[in-house]
Amino acid sequence: MDYQESWDHCATLSTSLTLSDISKACRGLSDFQGDETAVLKVIGDSKQKGYKRVCMPLTTEKWKERWSKMCLLPNESSDEDKESASKAAEAWRLNPAFQRDEVTITRLDEAEGIIVMVSEWLELDAADDWVRHDAEIALKQELAYASYLNIHTVILPSPRNRDHVASYARIVNSCLTKFPYIYISIRLPIYNPSVFQPSSPSSPVLRPTSPPMHASLGSSSSIAPSLVISESEQLPASNSGVSLNATWEMWDLIRTMCDYNMKLTLTLDLSPALPTTLGVLSKWAAESVRHIFLPASTFIANVKGYPHRPMIILAEVGEGRHTRGGENAYSQYVRHLEKTSPAVQAAKKAGTVENFAQGYQDYLQAPLQPLMDNLPSITYQTFEQDPIKYMQYEEAMFRAFLDHPVDEKLVVCVAGAGRGPLVARCFKALERSNREATVIAVEKNPNAFVTLQERQIKEWGNKVQLIFGDMRLIDVPEKADILVSELLGSFGDNELSPECLDGAMRFLKPTGISIPSSYTAHLAPLSSSKLYNEARSTKTEKGLETPYVVMFQAVNILSGTKASADGRCGPQVQECWEFEHPRRDAVLDSQGLPFTNSHNARSAKLRFYIPHAGILHGLAGYFEAVLYGNIGISIHPHRKDQVSKDMLSWFPLFFPFREPLYLPSSSELQVSIWRITNDRRVWYEWHAESFISVPNSAGTSEELLMGQPFSGSFSASSSSFSSMGAPSPLVDSKEPAFLDMTRMNTNYAGSGGVEYETVKIGHTSLHNAGGRSSWIGL
């Protein structure tokens, strides 16, 4: 485990300056006082006010005037005016360059550490071909000038036109290639506020500050200018999640067309009032947000928390929107919110997962393979620090001992003793339950076995019998009543606990029990640009074909918390399969070993409801284990706090997909996962398909052969479904139960007599976007 740099809990605060702030400073300067400039003055002032960075526009109104005069002549202009503008524009296109008074900054010292706002009036997604073409040239001119001044971060104006956002994206992609040292951040409101004000004037964030633009430059007949950008050019705004998703959808398109370029980030603009539900906000948690743009007007609402650790840009703070507190009140309030946030509080408190995990967030680790590899002592030490896990094991053993007849002799076998933590807990439990037992400890790691011998001499004496060797091969002198093991991985069986315990079951009396007695694997669909980029940038060829252990941070679970209304889809996190020890009805050879590993093959087909559009980057994997009775351990996100709160030993598993899969709002995701076994190896394969319900009256009637009324019915055929019927013995589940599938027939049809059918809309596969985990050797 490598640690990332430690970080403090405060976001960097930046201020956003306007052209008028600079003009004011300019007036304050008594002519030119040596090297002092208006820009240096406002930057100095901002730093004195406690801002670490300053964000400002690169160009002045003069540039906007010249560009508009060249490129946006009104239609009623005279032919002479048109021709002279066209010639000026052609000359500019040939050699794009600024005049001195068209830019705010000219010197390296002015530009140092500045974040630059690209001209807000540039319409890279204008409906008019010529406006778009000339906006691209102007953008590249600004970036070239910023490069010249050693500026590394620029913020682009928000895309405004869903219909031409592909053009915006194409231009950004071209700039990322052309300017390799510039980070480009796209300013974007968290949703389009205009969907709630259909007839009011457009918000300044989503609309150009300039008046509606007119193009006149000699368009050929195939480039008919469509002059005014208006609401009517957008996708239909309606009252569902689609409109709330519109700005995210634009970001997704830009990010995808730029192939998840690491230099492309997001400046989340919180100018529109925040929505009151979390669904719209949570998707941004999975994106590479670098800045948060927070105008003073936002402070009407409470800040709902923000993703990761972006820089916060405070705007309009000097405009006196709030009478009390003055300019500093804004930054003080942001600091207050940070300090009181539950996540920050938890991270500061020792013993919490948040505190333990610092530096591990979103860091990909290869899962341990303790069967194949012999672990180093430091790894044992890390995991032995977990107070909860061993407390649960002790409690499970304690209760099992109590349930054992007092007069019968007790034999306990610890299979895979490591450095001895379970042996130690076993003795504590024996003491608490006032029992005596023969304790046998089996370990195959020769190095750890030395530690065990050391502890036997110093602590345990001959109360414990140490046996060296692989539990699948060795024999024990005496059959056990209780077999205790801690072979579980983040996904339950992924460290080959089932295969190892198949071997160790030979040590058990026919009536004996295993701690754990069973464990289950669970999955949820995950979105995370960061994890996707991390996984595909791993050097190994298997980068996107193997699961990783990850402490999730910049992620978003895509499945809805509720099961779908029609009962087709299960809850947010769903169970794949279960293993039980000892196995019932096992077919064994004369040595008590299975002939093949076929019985440890598993598969599951799960259905998730996706309420909000998102990109599927992978699957989150969790486990839950029953140790004994109702004592268990769990990393299932909805149950872990009830079962084993503050347990630290396991982060979830991340199964990546090779190609991200777009999931629309209100869609259904079907996930297949297999645990495949043969005589030498065990591995996982996974695959996903997406579906959506459409009214079956739409469309293909031209192809109709003969009619048939809607008559499909669904019966749960997947093994995973049937196993979900049984409630967890650990938790009285509070999440909505998996609905009766037979309800589908009555509920699946929507209102108004329209019938629906499920239509496949996409898939990812083993090769295109699915995955196959590396083989684990047996």
Place this chain on the structure above:
Amino acid sequence: MDYQESWDHCATLSTSLTLSDISKACRGLSDFQGDETAVLKVIGDSKQKGYKRVCMPLTTEKWKERWSKMCLLPNESSDEDKESASKAAEAWRLNPAFQRDEVTITRLDEAEGIIVMVSEWLELDAADDWVRHDAEIALKQELAYASYLNIHTVILPSPRNRDHVASYARIVNSCLTKFPYIYISIRLPIYNPSVFQPSSPSSPVLRPTSPPMHASLGSSSSIAPSLVISESEQLPASNSGVSLNATWEMWDLIRTMCDYNMKLTLTLDLSPALPTTLGVLSKWAAESVRHIFLPASTFIANVKGYPHRPMIILAEVGEGRHTRGGENAYSQYVRHLEKTSPAVQAAKKAGTVENFAQGYQDYLQAPLQPLMDNLPSITYQTFEQDPIKYMQYEEAMFRAFLDHPVDEKLVVCVAGAGRGPLVARCFKALERSNREATVIAVEKNPNAFVTLQERQIKEWGNKVQLIFGDMRLIDVPEKADILVSELLGSFGDNELSPECLDGAMRFLKPTGISIPSSYTAHLAPLSSSKLYNEARSTKTEKGLETPYVVMFQAVNILSGTKASADGRCGPQVQECWEFEHPRRDAVLDSQGLPFTNSHNARSAKLRFYIPHAGILHGLAGYFEAVLYGNIGISIHPHRKDQVSKDMLSWFPLFFPFREPLYLPSSSELQVSIWRITNDRRVWYEWHAESFISVPNSAGTSEELLMGQPFSGSFSASSSSFSSMGAPSPLVDSKEPAFLDMTRMNTNYAGSGGVEYETVKIGHTSLHNAGGRSSWIGL
């Protein structure tokens, strides 16, 4: 141009033999006559009947019996029976092997050239985990045995269970890796006939021949066997295209999960009666069909033609289903259908595109770059063979000459004369129109210029003035009335005709005209496994980032022939942009040249309606040019026969996508394409997004903030749309007109008061699946 092997027009005919055919032959054998075996006898008989290949089952009923006894014990079996079956199964799983009487073939000479049918009763997609697991082992056992006998082609039974077809696909993929020398073909009916017979017994092709199977082998609690495979487990069958697409959807999933493996093919089973419309059939044209399975019962209906050149397997021919004609009637009838098929007829007739194109079908060629490269004489010769193209040019010149005032002196300039075909046609047109003219021929290829000199000496004398050099740089002694050029590529402007003619416009008098006077580029969305595989297997890094010239064969145009009912989508093939010569209102420098190449940038956003689900692999590109008046040349699929029938010079362009995009039935595809120019280069970039209409009452109401009635409206903002309003001067278009976009508001809402909204469901992009053409140097 490389030629592929020439091929005849006949498909290979094969016969499908059954176990009873073999038993019959066995009875006919008087014990063992030397090396003769029953299998050799039936093969010999089949060859005598004219069949080139024989298809037969690999295993006998004995194997089915043993497997079923081990793996499918009925639930009511005694515990002893269960245990003994379980032990036998485990022993078999450990060492899967056949007994002599469980296979039909044992010798290399029996197996030579045989196509093997894998046991039809194997359910690789059974709902029960154990049945699937054991079917996988049995399949691999059969493939291993086939490998041993040097058999190269096996046909797998059809997938039957949409819910577990991902498991089927995973197993096939695993076999393709494990058996590198075996071609695996999936038998699949063209659609699921059971959708039309909801309550009748299942068809023999889609259902196992065995009775419903029961599993009993010690399932753990998480593997609850779901015993009977029934209709109810399939996706809801309804009266739209979804059900007709179901078998294709299964094939698509298998093919995708196997990553378009070249060794995976399709055996199209025509047992179900053919549907009466082409939409369901045409999608199979884009797939790698290797065999067509044609039972005698199919002959009730007429065969509707079949894709490419697969082998045809005739089945049940010996069963006397038709009283007249006997067994040979079937193969004779297939031969008759082949001979009378319009495609075969055309291919046999000299002068047709079909005849000319033989060997070029689906062969990817890099587009010519005549500006950058100097073409070899053989290339000129190939294109000069086109009788139609030069006839059209001659006719255009003839009419232009007639329209020129008789008393005015006429100057004609051929810009890019090549080896002189246009010069020769110019003289013919002058003769026909009884005019005299100064003819100037400009050519920059120094090698072709030698040929021109040769022809000047031998044919033309001083009636023609030859000028060597690049038309963008040289000068002519006299301004022309008519400038004639043939610089067009398959997509119109892709060989840089606009840029070259910008230079040559200096040669034209102010009133002069250009032949061609304009040209347009057109696109349609394309599906083709073959072209996708060909493009990605090209050695260059740019394999999927450059367009190709291709004579399409195994392709399917995905867009519907009709515009969508709501008017949002245009016709099947849509216009992108236009170039006109001479340009109006051009801004030029003192030499008459443009300052920049900005005016030749273009972009288009097109909307296609997709009636049937399919995989988008790329875009088909076409051009149409107006030479003069209503004389033109066109490769637009719906117009070429009206404009310039039998013209041979251009095959369409294929723009590949890097990742295939799944398009559901009744979806909308939005395609963006850009022609990008700078001072040194020209290139294309392309991108696609898919959308579907969903009722906006469905789903995300939990996220609702405030209501707003459906109020979106669409106005055509793309330049491409406005240009489509004008009808082609060449054709009174018979395809449905592009509907008025304003109709959307009234028609977009469906029946029953449900409102619809358009939801994005996927995209392909420059990087994930879009493309960027190689730069063309200016």
